[in-house]
Amino acid sequence: MKVAIFCGSISDRFTMKTAVDVLNSFHISNHIYVISAHRLPDVLSETLKKVENVAELIIAGAGLSAHLPGVIASRTILPVIGVPIHSHNGLLGGLDALFSMVQMPKDVPVATVGINNAYNAAFLAIHILSIKYNEIKKLLIKFRMDKKEKLINEIDKYL
Incomplete structure (x- = not known):
């Protein structure tokens, strides 16, 4: 497994599935875990110990107070990409989750993407x-070239 994906709750899994799909399309092995940093801190710590031996980076998505990515970043040296998730239980539209990730204290970074943007989290992981991996680099370059060609063809339709 190259990427471990963590969700703070079952409801976050729907948003994070996008990251799984993108990683799978690039043939990048991944595994998704649903573990609350608040409700199951011991389970999270034990899981991280195992993940550190097999993963190269972590994508973590959470809503509301969204401490999961920060807690993970505080307990591992693997890079952590945070996905703030808009929770229907909250009143702030995901801004609370976003702020809790981007306002991490010094020395405990969480690379953070936009609210609900598990797609970009997966692409940051791919980049x-x-x-390190030439086969992933080739797929990424091909993806970019195909995307460019598609956009140029779209523009040509209107010229």
């Missing part, structure tokens, strides 16, 4: 992994 990071492409530094």
Whole structure:
């Protein structure tokens, strides 16, 4: 497994599935875990110990107070990409989750993408992994070239 994906709750899994789908399309092995940082801190710690031996980076999504990515970042040296999730239980539209991730204290970074943007979290992971893995780099370059060609063709339709 190259990427471990953590969700703070079952409801976050729907948003994070996008990251799974993107990683799978690039043939990047991943596994998704649903563990609350608040309700199951011991289970999270034990799982992180195991994950550190097999994963190269972590994507963590959570809503509301969204401490999961920060707690994970405080307990591992693996890079952590945070996905703030808009919770229908909250009143702030995901801003609470966003702020809790981007306002991490010094020395405990969480790379954070936009609210509900598990897609970009997966692409950030792909970019990071492409530094080390040539096959991922080739797929990423091909993806970018295909995307560029598609956009140019769309523009040509209107010219």
